[in-house]
Amino acid sequence: MRQTIVFIFSVIALLWQQAVQAETYPSKPIRIVVPYLPGGSPDVLARVVAHKISESTGWQIVVENRPGAGGVVAANVVMNSAPDGYTLLIADSSVYSIAPSLNPNASVDALKSLMPVTLAATSPIFLVVNPGLNVSNVKELIALAKSKPGLPYGSSGIGTAHHLAMELLKSLAGIDMNHIPYKGASQTVPAVIAGEVGVAFAGLNQASPQAKAGKLTILAVATGRRTPLMPELATVAESGVPGFDISITLGFFAPLKTPPDIVAKLNAELVKAVKSADVQQRLVALGVESVGASPEQFTEVIRNEIQQYGKLVKTTGARVD
Numbered sequence: 001m002r003q004t005i006v007f008i009f010s011v012i013a014l015l016w017q018q019a020v021q022a023e024t025y026p027s028k029p030i031r032i033v034v035p036y037l038p039g040g041s042p043d044v045l046a047r048v049v050a051h052k053i054s055e056s057t058g059w060q061i062v063v064e065n066r067p068g069a070g071g072v073v074a075a076n077v078v079m080n081s082a083p084d085g086y087t088l089l090i091a092d093s094s095v096y097s098i099a100p101s102l103n104p105n106a107s108v109d110a111l112k113s114l115m116p117v118t119l120a121a122t123s124p125i126f127l128v129v130n131p132g133l134n135v136s137n138v139k140e141l142i143a144l145a146k147s148k149p150g151l152p153y154g155s156s157g158i159g160t161a162h163h164l165a166m167e168l169l170k171s172l173a174g175i176d177m178n179h180i181p182y183k184g185a186s187q188t189v190p191a192v193i194a195g196e197v198g199v200a201f202a203g204l205n206q207a208s209p210q211a212k213a214g215k216l217t218i219l220a221v222a223t224g225r226r227t228p229l230m231p232e233l234a235t236v237a238e239s240g241v242p243g244f245d246i247s248i249t250l251g252f253f254a255p256l257k258t259p260p261d262i263v264a265k266l267n268a269e270l271v272k273a274v275k276s277a278d279v280q281q282r283l284v285a286l287g288v289e290s291v292g293a294s295p296e297q298f299t300e301v302i303r304n305e306i307q308q309y310g311k312l313v314k315t316t317g318a319r320v321d
Contacts, residue, residue: 035074039186071095094160097305138239154197204287
């Protein structure tokens with residue numbers, strides 16, 4: 001009986017403590033950890049949203065870049081942080097949906113090690129090449145790759161969507177290319193321009209300015225349907241590679257066991273920010289489409305993506321090594 005009473009009071013005390021934390025939250029700066037170098041879609045999204053929330057609520061939010069190991073470094077920082085809502089992770093499909101499929105022993109399991117807060121946006125990626133390759137469409141790129149086996153391609157890191165997208169292209173088109181991983185699109189695109197690699201998949205915010213300057217050629221979009229961001233641009237699938245379809249989602253996570261009231265508070269502010277007109281306009285210009293969803297909806301998206309990418313990994317034979 002005594003143990004039961006102690007247990008009941010312990011539960012009541014815990015609930016009271018969580019209620020007080022949620023009521024006074026936030027009482028110090030919130031940190032958003034980004035798994036890539038500055039300049040990529042997750043980094044830009046984090047900074048735009050942080051600025052909007054700070055502007056509307058007065059909350060102090062800092063963005064910290066922790067690149068490495070395909071997002072595992074940043075994810076581990078958040079997983080090992082206190083579950084109090086003061087350390088968040090922004091990540092893309094590469095981290096929470098692709099990595100578990102490529103490496104079943106990966107330390108990051110978004111549904112067991114982290115708490116989904118919101119699906120913030122989607123970011124289509126684009127097939128880009130160095131103009132020096134003298135190819136103007138996907139069919140010409142495939143023909144070149146078949147005539148020059150081992151053509152180097154760049155990605156934002158091992159196990160990223162950019163990596164898997166090229167492995168899918170290799171598999172469906174029957175070509176052989178060598179993978180050169182970088183630490184984000186901010187390194188990959190300059191590598192294509194410099195000729196270190198001939199081809200890569202990249203976000204529109206990185207590719208578009210360079211394409212307009214004549215330093216890069218955009219061949220196609222990786223999504224199954226044309227994107228409203230560049231409706232005139234053909235998809236890889238309709239350019240001679242039937243069945244090709246890769247898209248990236250981006251979302252925010254908190255450490256596991258973060259109090260539900262704090263998660264709800266974070267979700268409300270994040271969704272309000274990504275759905276605001278000025279943020280949507282800014283993100284569209286950067287090649288990112290705003291979403292905003294509940295933790296439950298985001299969890300379901302992750303489950304579906306893990307199944308989808310798991311099949312792709314088996315089809316392509318992609319590996320982390």
